[in-house]
Amino acid sequence: MTATVLFDLHQAALGYQGRTVLRDLQLQIRRGERVALLGQSGAGKTTLLRQLRTLAPDTVAWCPQSSGLVPMLSVFHNIFMGRLDQHSLFYNLLNLIRPLQKPREEIAALAAAVGLQPFLFTSVEKLSGGQQSRTALARALYQQRPVFIGDEPVSAVDEVQADQLLQQVCAQHETVVLALHDVELALRHCTRIIGLRNGVIELDQPVAECSATDLRRLYGAD
Amino acid sequence: MALTETLPRNSSATAMVRTSLLFLLAALLCLPWADLAVSTLDPWGELGRLGWGLLTPSAPSFTTLLEALANTLAFALQGVVLGAIGGFVLALFYRHTAVRTFAAFVRAIHELFWALLFVQLAGLSPLAGVLAIAIPYAGTFAKIYGELFEEVDPAAADALPRTAGRLSRFFYTVLPPAWPHMVTYTRYRLECGIRSSAVLGFIGLPTVGFHLETALKQGLYSEAAALFYALVLVIVTLHGWMRRRLLPLYVIAALVWLPPVAQVNWALVWQFFSVDIVPAPLRQGAGAEALWQWLLILGSKQIIPGLTNTLALGLLALIATSAVTLLTFPLISRLFGNLATRGSGHVFLVLMRSAPEYLLAFVGLLLWGPSMLPAIVALGLHNGAIIAHLVGHYSNELQLREDAVRGVNRYFFEVLPRIFRTFMAFTLYRFEILLRESAILGILGIPTLGFFIDSAFTEFRFDRAVLLLLVTALLNMLVDAIARHLRRRLQLSTHPEDL
Numbered sequence: 001m002t003a004t005v006l007f008d009l010h011q012a013a014l015g016y017q018g019r020t021v022l023r024d025l026q027l028q029i030r031r032g033e034r035v036a037l038l039g040q041s042g043a044g045k046t047t048l049l050r051q052l053r054t055l056a057p058d059t060v061a062w063c064p065q066s067s068g069l070v071p072m073l074s075v076f077h078n079i080f081m082g083r084l085d086q087h088s089l090f091y092n093l094l095n096l097i098r099p100l101q102k103p104r105e106e107i108a109a110l111a112a113a114v115g116l117q118p119f120l121f122t123s124v125e126k127l128s129g130g131q132q133s134r135t136a137l138a139r140a141l142y143q144q145r146p147v148f149i150g151d152e153p154v155s156a157v158d159e160v161q162a163d164q165l166l167q168q169v170c171a172q173h174e175t176v177v178l179a180l181h182d183v184e185l186a187l188r189h190c191t192r193i194i195g196l197r198n199g200v201i202e203l204d205q206p207v208a209e210c211s212a213t214d215l216r217r218l219y220g221a222d
Numbered sequence: 223m224a225l226t227e228t229l230p231r232n233s234s235a236t237a238m239v240r241t242s243l244l245f246l247l248a249a250l251l252c253l254p255w256a257d258l259a260v261s262t263l264d265p266w267g268e269l270g271r272l273g274w275g276l277l278t279p280s281a282p283s284f285t286t287l288l289e290a291l292a293n294t295l296a297f298a299l300q301g302v303v304l305g306a307i308g309g310f311v312l313a314l315f316y317r318h319t320a321v322r323t324f325a326a327f328v329r330a331i332h333e334l335f336w337a338l339l340f341v342q343l344a345g346l347s348p349l350a351g352v353l354a355i356a357i358p359y360a361g362t363f364a365k366i367y368g369e370l371f372e373e374v375d376p377a378a379a380d381a382l383p384r385t386a387g388r389l390s391r392f393f394y395t396v397l398p399p400a401w402p403h404m405v406t407y408t409r410y411r412l413e414c415g416i417r418s419s420a421v422l423g424f425i426g427l428p429t430v431g432f433h434l435e436t437a438l439k440q441g442l443y444s445e446a447a448a449l450f451y452a453l454v455l456v457i458v459t460l461h462g463w464m465r466r467r468l469l470p471l472y473v474i475a476a477l478v479w480l481p482p483v484a485q486v487n488w489a490l491v492w493q494f495f496s497v498d499i500v501p502a503p504l505r506q507g508a509g510a511e512a513l514w515q516w517l518l519i520l521g522s523k524q525i526i527p528g529l530t531n532t533l534a535l536g537l538l539a540l541i542a543t544s545a546v547t548l549l550t551f552p553l554i555s556r557l558f559g560n561l562a563t564r565g566s567g568h569v570f571l572v573l574m575r576s577a578p579e580y581l582l583a584f585v586g587l588l589l590w591g592p593s594m595l596p597a598i599v600a601l602g603l604h605n606g607a608i609i610a611h612l613v614g615h616y617s618n619e620l621q622l623r624e625d626a627v628r629g630v631n632r633y634f635f636e637v638l639p640r641i642f643r644t645f646m647a648f649t650l651y652r653f654e655i656l657l658r659e660s661a662i663l664g665i666l667g668i669p670t671l672g673f674f675i676d677s678a679f680t681e682f683r684f685d686r687a688v689l690l691l692l693v694t695a696l697l698n699m700l701v702d703a704i705a706r707h708l709r710r711r712l713q714l715s716t717h718p719e720d721l
Binding site for chain 2 (some may be wrong): 050053057062064066067068070071072073074077081084087091093096104105108117118119120121122123125126195
């Protein structure tokens with residue numbers, strides 16, 4: 001293993017809103033890894049992801065659990081927002097008023113890939129929950145960053161679509177860290193499983209070495 | 223890949239933007255008719271003196287100041303309480319169209335117009351001032367209370383025995399849930415009442431406005447500033463001193479301080495209604511032909527120009543209000559700036575919110591001379607500050623995602639689309655108020671309907687005055703109806719108690 005270490009966490013305690021969520025955190029994530037975070041809700045997945053993002057905010061494409069979409073703007077605009085930091089204000093405002101040819105084509109292609117093309121100019125508040133979460137995912141994809149961090153990015157879409165979307169995420173990003181609630185998806189798309197339980201890392205193994213018993217332990221009773 | 227041009231456009235943002243652009247276009251069409259000239263010789267010098275006065279307030283005399291404030295509060299308290307009682311009674315029968323129309327009519331006439339009318343009948347008396355506030359406020363209270371009663375969940379009332387009386391049913395199942403909203407709204411209206419009462423001073427009643435007008439006309443800006451700050455202080459601290467248990471005490475004090483009485487000459491009142499307001503041709507016994515001529519002349523010389531100017535001023539003021547709102551709400555929003563910018567933003571908005579439009583327009587008139595400009599600026603600043611305050615607070619509730627952009631990008635992409643619906647709802651709601659105020663600012667010399675009404679009163683042509691008042695009322699009722707329709711069509715809901 002010689003790949004560069006992207007994230008190096010050594011933290012006695014990690015909290016959220018003044019409450020300690022994770023303890024004794026020793027974690028390294030290298031370039032090229034595809035990591036799945038598993039664990040019951042409340043186990044600290046979101047806290048960990050948030051911490052990873054703050055370590056390298058400019059290289060991470062971030063797909064939060066609460067989508068943070070602007071409801072009255074169209075799918076196009078919500079996806080376009082992924083790259084607001086890369087253009088001049090003038091260019092951004094121009095696209096807000098009237099989408100220009102180039103971003104329109106780029107975003108139309110991306111929207112087609114996540115199955116949203118017919119709704120490109122529809123307000124996201126008029127879309128279903130699954131369509132909205134796909135918009136949020138497309139916004140993160142549009143950022144075109146080397147690292148993708150997603151907090152349950154496919155929880156609101158059906159199984160087949162989830163597979164396709166994750167495939168795309170993995171194809172487009174060198175390094176991927178995902179919080180998932182679906183163990184099957186984690187095993188299929190990731191290379192490494194990190195399991196959180198009771199505020200500590202209970203499990204950290206390559207996918208190939210994960211046994212069903214290990215995984216069951218994560219979700220078992222105390 | 224399919225051409226993106228053929229994709230359906232179904233964006234709620236576009237619909238809102240389109241409506242806004244229509245208003246903007248209508249306002250631009252008004253521009254050629256709007257007189258925006260500056261006619262004073264040294265507007266910047268005057269502004270400098272005004273600014274210096276605002277920085278160096280000095281009270282005329284402490285007793286004058288206190289007396290003016292006491293009078294202002296006495297008029298406001300009596301007027302608002304009487305209005306609230308009247309409005310409550312009307313609200314009980316709010317489902318009757320006649321009551322609704324009556325309420326709409328009395329609130330469509332501005333309190334200053336009512337004051338002009340009552341001053342004719344009862345002189346510059348406390349009674350005239352109290353009634354001038356109470357009557358239009360009763361119309362507003364009737365509407366708000368009535369709507370609050372309608373919104374109460376009928377489940378509780380349905381569960382009662384069928385034989386329970388209508389009033390018992392009301393007091394047990396409707397009033398309790400509506401009560402907290404009524405209290406909030408009534409308190410807000412008391413704030414408006416203090417402003418109205420202050421403005422009544424400009425037509426001669428002994429409130430803060432009376433001394434403000436004198437000081438401003440003489441260029442005593444430091445004195446005017448002291449009076450203004452005192453008024454702002456009273457309004458800003460309202461939540462502190464207006465306690466529910468103290469209200470009866472305040473009302474009694476107000477009644478003792480300024481008993482609402484007047485020397486009414488009933489013979490004159492009788493003459494006012496039986497002779498003075500009868501159109502001149504009829505009074506002189508001329509026929510229908512003469513009446514028609516009278517109407518035609520009045521229509522072409524006063525009603526049409528007055529209506530056009532009122533509408534033009536209202537629309538331009540709406541645009542000014544929107545501009546002020548959109549520029550200033552970020553000043554108090556947690557999503558922008560820092561503690562210092564937010565602090566100064568709050569101070570600015572509070573000052574502009576507490577200053578009555580009429581006072582701002584009066585100051586603008588001193589700076590720029592009589593044209594629509596002072597009126598537009600005054601209406602824009604006051605109403606814009608009110609809406610900016612509400613929109614700013616609304617924006618503080620927004621949850622942006624953690625990697626949201628900052629600065630101007632944040633304003634246009636994350637915040638503006640999210641606040642726009644609320645902003646439009648408030649602005650449309652405010653449009654009715656803007657038109658009422660546009661009409662009234664005519665008293666200051668801008669040729670809106672108020673200008674002709676005021677002239678008619680000073681020339682003792684009460685027949686004209688009353689007819690013009692009716693036209694003004696009809697215009698406001700019409701706009702009220704249109705705005706309500708628009709709000710419904712755009713699915714904008716506002717809680718009236720917010721405004």
